[in-house]
Amino acid sequence: MSCLQFDNKSSLGEKAVYLDDLVQNKTGIMQPSLDVILAYKNQHIIDGLMSALEISPETASQLFEDGLLWLWYCNNHESEGYRDIDDPILIVDEVWHTFILYTPYYTKFCATFFGEYLHHMPTLLKTNVSQSDNSQEDYFTRKKKQLVIIYELLGRDVFTRWYHTYPNTFSREQILALRKR
Numbered sequence: 716m717s718c719l720q721f722d723n724k725s726s727l728g729e730k731a732v733y734l735d736d737l738v739q740n741k742t743g744i745m746q747p748s749l750d751v752i753l754a755y756k757n758q759h760i761i762d763g764l765m766s767a768l769e770i771s772p773e774t775a776s777q778l779f780e781d782g783l784l785w786l787w788y789c790n791n792h793e794s795e796g797y798r799d800i801d802d803p804i805l806i807v808d809e810v811w812h813t814f815i816l817y818t819p820y821y822t823k824f825c826a827t828f829f830g831e832y833l834h835h836m837p838t839l840l841k842t843n844v845s846q847s848d849n850s851q852e853d854y855f856t857r858k859k860k861q862l863v864i865i866y867e868l869l870g871r872d873v874f875t876r877w878y879h880t881y882p883n884t885f886s887r888e889q890i891l892a893l894r895k896r
Contacts, residue, residue, distance in 0.1 A: 745790075745830035749869075752787045752828060753780060757820055763813045768893040781877070782810030784869055790829045791868060797861035803878050806885035811835055 757779070764775040785807045789798050800808045814821050815835060825832045866874045885893075 745828070746792075747787070747828050749784070749787060752783050755783060755824065755828070757817075757824075759817055759820060760810075760814050763817060764810065767813060767895060768809070768890070769895060770893060778806060778810050779814075781807050781873070782814055784873055785811065786814075786825075786829075786833055788865065788868055789833055793868060794861075794864055797857070797864050799858075799861060801858075802887060803882040805887055806881055806890060807877070809890060 760782075761772065761775045761779050764770065764778055765772065768775075770778070785804075788794050812835075814824075822832060862874070862878070865877070
């Protein structure tokens with residue numbers, strides 16, 4: 716249990732029972748509950764976000780939580796084929812990049828909660844070319860499906876933050892402006 720980091724408010728009982736909450740989903744992939752994922756705290760990652768971006772500690776904590784939610788979403792079999800990071804949630808991708816930079820923490824987190832390392836792959840040129848061959852209707856159908864899955868799995872509050880708040884506060888240009896030089 717040394718690889719887990721809970722906040723100081725977590726009771727010994729809460730820390731001890733987390734393994735009971737890690738369940739095998741029907742595909743055999745370890746799928747913990749959202750509460751278990753969100754109990755994970757790592758001040759190093761939050762500090763890393765604040766070192767990279769001009770953001771408050773509260774914003775960094777919220778973004779780290781959103782990064783954890785995205786990883787949980789990506790590990791969920793229901794999201795397979797619908798894991799595209801697009802402009803509204805580019806900031807979540809920034810969080811993922813920051814977490815990965817802290818390799819020991821990221822590796823232990825993935826192993827503990829998902830049973831395997833969650834790889835981050837950029838969009839490949841071949842994928843971009845094949846997507847451009849698809850119709851705009853196909854693109855919007857896929858996008859709508861992903862939005863529905865995110866809403867169903869993560870809830871209204873997360874959906875609203877990611878697709879209504881973040882596009883206004885963390886656009887591509889705003890993220891670049893927030894980067895510390």
